[in-house]
Amino acid sequence: MRKIIANFEVPYLQILNENGKFDEKDLPKISEENLKKMYEFMILTRVFDDKAWKLQRQGRLGTYAQMKGQEACQIGSAFALEKNDLIFPAFRENGIFMIKGVLPEMLFRYWAGDERGMQIPSKINIFPISITVGSHLPHAVGAAMAFKYLEQKNVSVVYFGDGATSEGDFHEAMNFAGVYKSPCIFICENNQWAISVPVKEQTASQTIAQKAIAYGFPGIQVDGNDLFSVYKATSEAVARARKGEGPTLIECFTYRIGDHTTSDDSKRYRSENEVREWEKKDPIIRFENYLLQKKIINPALIGKIKSESEAQIERAVSLAESAKPQSPTEMFNYLYQDLTSNLKEQMEQSKRENKVITKNVGASERAVENAGVVGELEEA
Numbered sequence: 288m289r290k291i292i293a294n295f296e297v298p299y300l301q302i303l304n305e306n307g308k309f310d311e312k313d314l315p316k317i318s319e320e321n322l323k324k325m326y327e328f329m330i331l332t333r334v335f336d337d338k339a340w341k342l343q344r345q346g347r348l349g350t351y352a353q354m355k356g357q358e359a360c361q362i363g364s365a366f367a368l369e370k371n372d373l374i375f376p377a378f379r380e381n382g383i384f385m386i387k388g389v390l391p392e393m394l395f396r397y398w399a400g401d402e403r404g405m406q407i408p409s410k411i412n413i414f415p416i417s418i419t420v421g422s423h424l425p426h427a428v429g430a431a432m433a434f435k436y437l438e439q440k441n442v443s444v445v446y447f448g449d450g451a452t453s454e455g456d457f458h459e460a461m462n463f464a465g466v467y468k469s470p471c472i473f474i475c476e477n478n479q480w481a482i483s484v485p486v487k488e489q490t491a492s493q494t495i496a497q498k499a500i501a502y503g504f505p506g507i508q509v510d511g512n513d514l515f516s517v518y519k520a521t522s523e524a525v526a527r528a529r530k531g532e533g534p535t536l537i538e539c540f541t542y543r544i545g546d547h548t549t550s551d552d553s554k555r556y557r558s559e560n561e562v563r564e565w566e567k568k569d570p571i572i573r574f575e576n577y578l579l580q581k582k583i584i585n586p587a588l589i590g591k592i593k594s595e596s597e598a599q600i601e602r603a604v605s606l607a608e609s610a611k612p613q614s615p616t617e618m619f620n621y622l623y624q625d626l627t628s629n630l631k632e633q634m635e636q637s638k639r640e641n642k643v644i645t646k647n648v649g650a651s652e653r654a655v656e657n658a659g660v661v662g663e664l665e666e667a
């Protein structure tokens with residue numbers, strides 16, 4: 288006997304399409320004030336990203352991973368969360384850090400090689416950048432399991448790329464999350480490329496969203512360049528998780544407009560035409576046109592928001608660059624609880640060679656004082 292024992296569907300969500308069309312009834316309920324804030328964060332993120340790229344080219348930052356084009360994935364999802372929800376970012380989530388209240392000067396310091404940039408003030412619920420692809424997914428599920436065990440209503444949210452879905456960590460995390468109905472939201476920013484590997488060589492699955500089905504929970508693909516879709520899908524996933532209904536996988540279908548990092552040259556493996564086509568779907572322009580159409584913003588306000596963002600980012604660069612340099616020996620402090628003997632030896636050598644040992648002062652303390660952004664969002 289042969290019969291069909293299960294059928295599955297993979298939903299796709301798009302609310303504001305690339306031509307600016309939408310159906311009023313599909314729009315999520317967001318106050319005008321919050322729509323403006325979302326727009327401001329998208330602009331701030333783009334200005335930060337452009338500046339970071341230029342600083343790297345001037346030799347003032349180390350390798351940097353641009354996020355241009357992925358702003359709706361980040362701002363749309365982060366806005367659906369509450370302060371106590373815990374975020375596990377990958378390495379391209381500068382927008383998420385800033386929305387949680389991590390100051391841009393901290394991020395500049397991190398990307399300039401100063402580990403203190405990732406000393407997140409304890410009241411900001413975000414883990415440090417995970418350069419190691421996929422390794423943070425099991426941690427996010429563990430945190431979600433802890434929330435459930437402690438009967439707290441918080442959720443954990445983990446961001447990762449399409450490339451991370453080939454890692455064992457992804458599958459282990461998804462399996463645990465499904466079995467234990469953990470309040471964990473998996474957000475895959477499918478930007479079509481993992482360095483030079485296109486998504487069709489990454490997986491034989493038609494979508495990434497459908498991978499959730501194998502682990503017994505819902506997966507949805509959304510237009511990742513449409514802020515409204517990302518916000519709505521994340522809000523629904525968060526509501527399910529808080530009700531004890533378990534995890535969700537959200538695949539944000541988007542595009543990495545820049546190179547993989549400043550060490551990459553994407554012209555060697557993808558056509559400029561492909562990039563130009565995706566530029567037409569720019570998430571910021573799409574949202575901006577919607578806000579203009581609804582008269583929530585106007586050209587004068589756009590100009591003001593842009594110039595204020597530029598001034599804020601310039602200030603952040605000055606603060607980051609005026610901080611006392613980190614002692615080279617400090618890099619040993621972030622490796623292990625107890626250093627191995629060969630690392631101890633290297634640390635001693637480094638100490639001998641670098642007599643000046645600086646104190647841990649600067650941006651991290653300022654961030655504690657100034658984490659006003661989080662406060663503002665709470666009130667919103």
Ligand SMILES: Cc1ncc(C[n+]2csc(CCOP(=O)(O)OP(=O)(O)O)c2C)c(N)n1
Nearest residue numbers: 379418419420448449450451478480481482
């Ligand atoms: C475990 C591990 N393997 C390999 C790498 C090298 N590496 C850095 S980024 C990257 C590709 C990641 O692609 P994706 O997950 O799609 O994220 P995206 O860069 O598109 O944001 C690779 C293979 C790494 N950092 N960690």
Ligand SMILES: [Mg+2]
Nearest residue numbers: 448449480481
């Ligand atoms: Mg990718």
